Amino acid sequence: MRKNKLLYILFALSLLSILGFSYVSDFSERSPIISCRQWGFYSSKGEKYYTHPEKIVLKPWLGPHNVYGMFKIPAGYRNDFFFTVTIDKTEIYCGVMKEAHTKFAEGVNAKPGYYLIKGLFNTRVAIGLILQGKGDQLKQPQNWKVGYINKE
Secondary structure, three states: OOOHHHHHHHHHHHHHHHHHHHHHHOOOOOOOOOOOOOHHHOOOOOOOEEEOOOOOEOOOHHHOEEEEEEOOOOOOOEEEOOEEEEEOOEEEEEEEEEOOOOOOOOOOOOOOOOEEEEOOOOOOHHHHHOOOOHHHHHOOOHHEEEEEEEEE
């Protein structure tokens, strides 16, 4: 009788772990809270430039707004509302831009003629990527990109 109960418990635990694993692996296939909408990116008749972050902070365990990149944009240029993070060269996620309103923020100093902007990345999406073993890719500045155009 005890053997049967033990087998049922082990079977139930196995089933729960399989379901839990499939839920976590499905986590990455869900759309991020910030979707990459066309209106968030400028289209310009002139040339569009791109830059990567000077610094990336990846501390999602501290709560919201602790996964971000600090970007430098030249004065006289307007940045996109969104930035992109590309993982495995095919998965593209978007985050929102927030002006830093200072020449020095988060250990990054804007050179004369530049201003700083902070690109906030969704914490839940970052945790999902870390759980999938893609945290190293998330830390790579070349995977983060924001576009900017001349204000004129």
